[in-house]
Amino acid sequence: MRIVVLAGGIGGARFLRGLKAAEPQADITVVGNTGDDIHLFGLKVCPDLDTVMYTLGEGINEEQGWGRREETWSIREEMGKYGVEPTWFGLGDRDYATHIVRTQMMSAGYGLSAVTEALCARWQPGVRLIPMSDDRVETHVVVDDPDRPGTRKAIHFQEYWVKLRAEPTAHAIVAVGIEEAKPAPGVLAAIAEADVILFPPSNPVVSIGTILGVPGIRDALVEASAPVVGLSPIVGGAPVRGMADKVLEAVGVETSALAVAKHYGPGLLDGWLVDTADAASVPGVEEAGIPCRAVPLMMTDVEATAAMARAALDLAAEVRAEAGA
Amino acid sequence: MRIVVLAGGIGGARFLRGLKAAEPQADITVVGNTGDDIHLFGLKVCPDLDTVMYTLGEGINEEQGWGRREETWSIREEMGKYGVEPTWFGLGDRDYATHIVRTQMMSAGYGLSAVTEALCARWQPGVRLIPMSDDRVETHVVVDDPDRPGTRKAIHFQEYWVKLRAEPTAHAIVAVGIEEAKPAPGVLAAIAEADVILFPPSNPVVSIGTILGVPGIRDALVEASAPVVGLSPIVGGAPVRGMADKVLEAVGVETSALAVAKHYGPGLLDGWLVDTADAASVPGVEEAGIPCRAVPLMMTDVEATAAMARAALDLAAEVRAEAGA
Numbered sequence: 001m002r003i004v005v006l007a008g009g010i011g012g013a014r015f016l017r018g019l020k021a022a023e024p025q026a027d028i029t030v031v032g033n034t035g036d037d038i039h040l041f042g043l044k045v046c047p048d049l050d051t052v053m054y055t056l057g058e059g060i061n062e063e064q065g066w067g068r069r070e071e072t073w074s075i076r077e078e079m080g081k082y083g084v085e086p087t088w089f090g091l092g093d094r095d096y097a098t099h100i101v102r103t104q105m106m107s108a109g110y111g112l113s114a115v116t117e118a119l120c121a122r123w124q125p126g127v128r129l130i131p132m133s134d135d136r137v138e139t140h141v142v143v144d145d146p147d148r149p150g151t152r153k154a155i156h157f158q159e160y161w162v163k164l165r166a167e168p169t170a171h172a173i174v175a176v177g178i179e180e181a182k183p184a185p186g187v188l189a190a191i192a193e194a195d196v197i198l199f200p201p202s203n204p205v206v207s208i209g210t211i212l213g214v215p216g217i218r219d220a221l222v223e224a225s226a227p228v229v230g231l232s233p234i235v236g237g238a239p240v241r242g243m244a245d246k247v248l249e250a251v252g253v254e255t256s257a258l259a260v261a262k263h264y265g266p267g268l269l270d271g272w273l274v275d276t277a278d279a280a281s282v283p284g285v286e287e288a289g290i291p292c293r294a295v296p297l298m299m300t301d302v303e304a305t306a307a308m309a310r311a312a313l314d315l316a317a318e319v320r321a322e323a324g325a
Numbered sequence: 326m327r328i329v330v331l332a333g334g335i336g337g338a339r340f341l342r343g344l345k346a347a348e349p350q351a352d353i354t355v356v357g358n359t360g361d362d363i364h365l366f367g368l369k370v371c372p373d374l375d376t377v378m379y380t381l382g383e384g385i386n387e388e389q390g391w392g393r394r395e396e397t398w399s400i401r402e403e404m405g406k407y408g409v410e411p412t413w414f415g416l417g418d419r420d421y422a423t424h425i426v427r428t429q430m431m432s433a434g435y436g437l438s439a440v441t442e443a444l445c446a447r448w449q450p451g452v453r454l455i456p457m458s459d460d461r462v463e464t465h466v467v468v469d470d471p472d473r474p475g476t477r478k479a480i481h482f483q484e485y486w487v488k489l490r491a492e493p494t495a496h497a498i499v500a501v502g503i504e505e506a507k508p509a510p511g512v513l514a515a516i517a518e519a520d521v522i523l524f525p526p527s528n529p530v531v532s533i534g535t536i537l538g539v540p541g542i543r544d545a546l547v548e549a550s551a552p553v554v555g556l557s558p559i560v561g562g563a564p565v566r567g568m569a570d571k572v573l574e575a576v577g578v579e580t581s582a583l584a585v586a587k588h589y590g591p592g593l594l595d596g597w598l599v600d601t602a603d604a605a606s607v608p609g610v611e612e613a614g615i616p617c618r619a620v621p622l623m624m625t626d627v628e629a630t631a632a633m634a635r636a637a638l639d640l641a642a643e644v645r646a647e648a649g650a
Contacts, residue, residue, distance in 0.1 A: 094399045094402075097403030098407075
């Protein structure tokens with residue numbers, strides 16, 4: 001079974017671990033979000049790709065969900081002593097090694113997808129990990145400028161998310177460079193050849209939404225013969241993890257499993273899973289033209305996550321059978 | 326008193342510590358060798374400048390003489406796991422921070438001298454540290470090519486020195502780029518305004534020799550009103566530290582205190598200190614036209630090194646008095 005998964009960071013990575021447990025023989029291609037990539041200290045940092053790579057390669061810091069296990073922090077300490085900004089983005093020494101290797105390869109002319117493949121040769125994540133694009137796309141968030149009342153400014157997504165903890169009102173989300181971005185080599189082919197396409201419970205705006213914004217990817221998903229099944233990242237009116245409500249508001253979408261399903265829309269989604277806590281929203285989603293089931297959607301451990309993945313694959317099989325009938 | 330010191334790495338750094346102890350009020354400008362700079366993993370590494378900066382800034386690993394104290398080695402471990410070469414050059418995590426900051430500043434357009442000044446703002450070495458040049462100069466060593474018998478190849482000085490431990494015969498030393506290099510801002514002025522100029526017991530070929538090779542620096546030293554006094558790095562026919570004999574051979578100079586004095590020459594040197602073990606060579610040096618004294622030249626501790634510095638300053642004062650008389 002060929003499965004394509006669109007993934008953000010922590011949510012996507014943990015879902016993939018469950019999916020691999022549920023379908024160890026599946027041929028899984030992961031299209032990773034690169035909109036939250038950032039250049040720090042002259043190095044190219046890809047938080048979402050790395051979270052997927054480290055998580056599936058058994059190198060992740062399990063407690064925090066990002067970064068490396070057995071990490072040391074000498075460089076961060078030195079940067080502080082040199083007075084170099086920013087200090088709010090947590091890069092450990094082991095993590096730095098990844099960014100140094102990546103940056104050096106990219107300076108030598110390799111594209112991000114080739115570099116990601118090279119890094120994965122070490123990590124052996126058990127999936128094919130492809131960035132959504134080899135072109136630079138950077139998600140910026142429009143917020144009020146506290147220094148100039150009455151005016152707004154765009155800041156890097158990481159500054160909004162990590163430094164400001166999503167506290168300022170997000171007026172708009174802008175993926176800078178996305179209009180000119182091309183899907184990375186292999187992305188469109190993987191989508192076209194997939195048996196199932198899954199949207200994990202990742203952020204619908206700044207993770208999945210950014211991937212969908214790369215010209216060509218949404219169309220490929222719509223035209224794909226494989227069913228597209230998503231899992232709601234919103235449970236009981238709140239994001240399971242992270243601060244998705246803040247960015248949903250910016251794009252005018254209510255923080256509910258139903259609203260997110262409608263935001264993706266029936267043209268894109270062929271199935272939607274909501275948590276049992278949101279069972280009441282199933283009829284509304286189906287009314288919108290999207291087959292829907294309510295199952296437990298809390299990724300408490302690999303077992304629970306594998307059950308979620310199985311439920312998504314079951315719904316996909318059902319949808320496909322319907323279509324074939 | 327304005328003192329200019331031409332310095333390589335460990336020898337220069339340790340001498341400077343003694344000089345500062347001997348003359349705490351002196352205004353010391355250090356012209357640092359950058360010929361052994363190397364780009365590793367896309368980062369600009371300046372071993373000699375850093376050894377001076379860390380040593381005088383109390384950040385050096387005293388036992389090894391280079392690198393940082395309280396160092397961690399996570400990145401090196403990761404590089405090994407990524408299979409990235411070279412693994413023979415020892416860069417610790419704290420040291421990496423320096424190279425990352427330097428590389429980022431240089432990418433932003435700052436010259437090496439401006440970057441060095443910025444790094445020194447943290448380290449407060451108590452001297453003004455200037456690279457010999459802001460232009461890229463790389464010392465290469467011509468050796469036999471083991472893969473193609475009968476032919477020779479040029480390898481980076483660090484590969485020869487650190488990886489191969491100076492074992493292959495060095496047929497020639499080539500400072501690539503030196504003909505086009507200009508002295509860094511401030512170097513010529515410091516030399517012209519100096520009261521004393523000192524050559525510490527650094528490598529006469531790949532440290533002091535490289536600095537002297539930057540067009541304009543040798544002439545400035547010859548024309549300077551200040552006396553130029555050197556300390557022999559050769560004691561009893563062997564280098565005190567390192568493998569200076571290997572590179573002396575490549576330039577056709579015998580490994581002796583006398584031969585090194587003659588190599589610099591009376592046009593450049595106004596005074597030369599040899600170790601008491603080499604007292605017998607004093608007449609020969611003086612016969613060559615260079616005032617010479619024999620004093621203990623082993624930098625066993627700061628006290629002993631301060632005494633060496635004092636002896637050099639005394640000889641400079643003597644020479645100056647002679648000239649004035």
